[in-house]
Each structure stands twice: as C-alpha cells, then as structure tokens.
Amino acid sequence: MANNVPEVALAYYEVLRAGGFNKGGTNFDAKLRRQSLDPLDLIAAHAGAMDVCARGFKAAAELLSDGSLESMRSDRYAGWETPVATQMLQGDLESAAARVEAENIDPIPRSGQQEILENLVNRFV
Numbered sequence: 849m850a851n852n853v854p855e856v857a858l859a860y861y862e863v864l865r866a867g868g869f870n871k872g873g874t875n876f877d878a879k880l881r882r883q884s885l886d887p888l889d890l891i892a893a894h895a896g897a898m899d900v901c902a903r904g905f906k907a908a909a910e911l912l913s914d915g916s917l918e919s920m921r922s923d924r925y926a927g928w929e930t931p932v933a934t935q936m937l938q939g940d941l942e943s944a945a946a947r948v949e950a951e952n953i954d955p956i957p958r959s960g961q962q963e964i965l966e967n968l969v970n971r972f973v
Contacts, residue, residue, distance in 0.1 A: 853973045854966070856904030857911065864912050874901050907972040916968055920961070 863869060876897045884893065911917055927933055936944050947953070 852900055853903050853907065854969050856900055857907035857969060857973055860901075860905045860908035861911055861917070864908055865918075876901070903973065907969075911969065911972045914972070917965070920965065920968070924960070 876894075884890070928937070936947070
C-alpha cells in the first residue's frame, strides 16, 4: 500500500488546491481479498489505508506550500488562456483541423517532463 502514497498525495494536492474539503472527506474500506481472511488482516488493511492517506495529505500540503509543482504546471500551460487557445479549446476537432491546415501549423512535440515531475513529488512523500 505504501507505493500508493504518491498517487494519493497528488489526489489530495488537487483537493487542497481547490480549497480543501467543504463536505465529507476521504472514504475507504477494507475488504476480504487475497488470503487476508482474519479480522486482524482487515484491521491492518484499514490502519494501513489511513496511514497512506495521512502521509499523502501531509505530502500534498508540503508540495502545495513549496510551489514547485504549481510553477511547473503554470509554465507547461502558459498561453492556454489566450483568446486563440480558448477558442480552440471550446471549439470542435474539425475547426482545429481547419485552422491547422489554413495556417500550415506544424507543432513541435514538447516534453511533459514526467520523470522530473515524478521525482519532484517523490521528494515530498
């Protein structure tokens, strides 16, 4: 379960970024699975899940406070709120294709920097 901490941290990051929980919270359960049949196994699963959530939440708060991930996100999507980009995002695929053909647009692939982002998140978990 510990390898889920980065994923949980990113989920909580978005929750915190949006202002936190207004109603409710985290819901998880412990089910019989694998060879975990004893009540002790279910308690251990529940406690482990709570631990993952706590570690993920703490990592998310630190990551948000640090600002590095948000800065990289802003850099990555800079320009997406320009009038041309907004129009394209609100339009349909045919309109975007027509613009590409009319203006002879040949976009250059740009790295999403996935490895760098994963390393950044892993520094906080």
